[in-house]
Amino acid sequence: MRRIQAVAWKEIQVYFSSPMAYIVGLIFLGLTGFFFVRDLGDPFPEASLESFFQGATLILILLAPTLTMRLLAEERKLGTVELLLTAPVRDWEVVAGKYLSVLVILLAMMAMTGYYVLLLFVFADPDPGPVYAGYLGLFLYGAAALAIGLLTSALTSNQIVSAVVAMGILLVLYFTDFAAGAVKNTLGSRIIAEISTKAHFDDFALGVIDTKHVVYFICLTAIFLFLTVRALEAHRWK
Amino acid sequence: MATEYREYGASTNPPAMIQVRDLTHYYGPRPAIEGVSFDVQKGEVLGFLGPNGAGKTTTMRILTGFMPPTQGKVTIAGFDVVEQSLEVRKRVGYLPETVPLYTEMTVTGYLKYMGSLRGVAPKRLPVRIGEVIELCRLGDYRKTIIGKLSKGFRQRVGIAQAILHEPEVLVLDEPTIGIDPIQVVETRRLIQDLGREQTVVLSSHILPEVSMLCQRVLIIHQGHIVAEDTPQRLAQSLQGVERIELEVRGPIAPVTAALRRINGVTEVTATPGRNRHTFVVQARHGQDLRDEISKAIIDGGWGLLSMQMSTMSLEDIFLRLTTKEEL
Structure with a gap:
């Protein structure tokens, strides 16, 4: 546990000592702020965060890979992966530490959006249920997106390649929901729809916590983290 | 090669700190090392000598647990590197x-991180970092960003992280490569200091360095160990011939002829100079021909300016060993 902590703590320090965390945080807050305000500008606005949550998932497609791209690709570029893999740390502990660090950044970014919630509760009377559900969904979605980014970071020494590939995977997963509508075959369309992150996120934004969706995001995260550990192990065989 | 080392298994000596048996590693279809076996005793400084691509780094990566070998077994302090x-x-x-x-990162920040990764106790860590910084003479650079350090200092930081957790075995891959001569001297001194207490395995392709630092040398070539001994004994056992170098004022051809006539001389080579020439005389092992040579030169009426007997340097051995396989 101490080693996971050491890895995570080091990465968190790097995030905050470089401009990266601030830039990503700024973009995230700026854009989600726009989504939050947009609906409230309606003549008869609804006191909800649905639009904010939907916007945040889209923004995370771009921002999650930007956060994760450095984590393992840079170790490979600098050669420090050789140190990491010869230190008395298990491969999964390395992955856990790295993942934990970026999860903390995600939570910090989400915490800053608490400002919107505060505004909403001060000036209106929103239903609190969808707010909790939305935040849970956003966290689960973000966690999965970061796991995907971490895998692509483990597969290359080029950070740009890592980010672009992760964005690609996230975009495909997001939009298969739309593709499902175009497929006539009912079974096929169902499978494609079930893969989609968007299809599983929508209920959260509406205030529904369905275990099916929770399990989906946890599985997605677990699969990609597992693959990341394997990818890190694969370094030893090259 | 492997058969030669099999006797180690039955040895009654205390188990070696590092035991390597029949180590083979393939990158694709080509073996990087094949059937490598050796022992390193506790407190010993072992040098790996070999040209680039001989398999030094591969062996070291296996020793450190970076990658598992294709075949063979390595134990360090009794623990299997794979299991x-x-x-x-x-x-x-x-x-x-x-x-x-x-x-x-800063030097201290980096060492702190490496220390906690390596499992140095949190209470012990600051003390140990202080010691290591002192040992590697990094005192003035505690708060310096590593990216701003010169190559030599980076090397010291590298060594500092390697000794931070007081390891029983130290594996140094080309520790003096690419740093300036003054820093090379300092790095060597540091390694010598460390070698007093720890078991050290280091690789190099600089021969004087290995003979200076190591008690035992393994010469590795194309993935095989071609020689293993102390630097001194290696020099002796391979010394099939005596070499005598002399400087003579006199014409090349007659001098060469006169030297060849001496009983026991096997070969004479001449290097022309301006008005003096250098001759290298090789004689059969165990024969000191200096008396005969000086007599022959004087008798010929030439001037003997200098004469020197040279024992074969590790460099020669190295060349011999590593070129032999290609013949």
Whole structure:
């Protein structure tokens, strides 16, 4: 546990000592702020965060890979992966530490959006249920997106390649929901729809916590983290 | 080669700190090392000598648990590098060939991180970092960003992280490569100091360095161990001939002829100079022909300016050993 902590703590320090965390945080807050305000500008606005949550998932497609791209690709570029893999740390502990660090950044970014919630509760009377559900969904979605980014970071020494590939995977997963509508075959369309992150996120934004969706995001995260550990192990065989 | 080392298994000596048996590693279809076996005793400084691509780095990467070998068995302090990798990694300090540093961290920050990764107790860590910084003479650079350090200092930071957790075994891959001569001297001194207490395995392709630092040398070539001994004994056992170098004022051809006539001389080579020439006389092992040679030169009426008997340097051995296989 101490080693996971050491890895995570080091990465968190790097995030905050470089401009990266601030830039990503700024973009995230700026854009989600726009989504939050947009609906409230309606003549008869609804006191909800649905639009904010939907916007945040889209923004995370771009921002999650930007956060994760450095984590393992840079170790490979600098050669420090050789140190990491010869230190008395298990491969999964390395992955856990790295993942934990970026999860903390995600939570910090989400915490800053608490400002919107505060505004909403001060000036209106929103239903609190969808707010909790939305935040849970956003966290689960973000966690999965970061796991995907971490895998692509483990597969290359080029950070740009890592980010672009992760964005690609996230975009495909997001939009298969739309593709499902175009497929006539009912079974096929169902499978494609079930893969989609968007299809599983929508209920959260509406205030529904369905275990099916929770399990989906946890599985997605677990699969990609597992693959990341394997990818890190694969370094030893090259 | 493997058969030669099999006797180690039955040895009654205390188990060696590092035991390597029949180590083979393939990158694709070509073996990087094949059937490598050796022991390193506790407190010994062992040098790996070999040209680039001989398999030094591969062997070291296996020793440190970075990668598992295709075949063979390695134990360090009694622990198997594959089965008990974590136990091995706790006991080994490793400096890879390209010094792995997080360039954006400070020296202390980096050592703190490496220390906690290596499992140095939190209370002990600051003390130990202080000791290591002192030992590697990094005192003035505690708060310096590693990216701003010169190559030599980066090397020292690399060594500092390798010894931070007081490992029983230190593996140093080309520890003096690419740094300036003054820093090379300092790095060697540091390694000598460390070698007094720890078991050290280092690789190099600089021969004087290995003979200076190591008690035992393994010469590795194309993935095989071609020789293993102390630098001194290696020089002796391979010394099939005596070489005498002399400087003579006199014409090349008659001098060469006169030298060849001496009983026991096997070969004479001449290097022309301006008005004096250098001759290298090779004689059969165990014969000191200096009396005969000086007599022959004087009798010929030439001037003998200098004469020197040279024993074969490691460099020669190295060349012999590593070129032999290609013949």
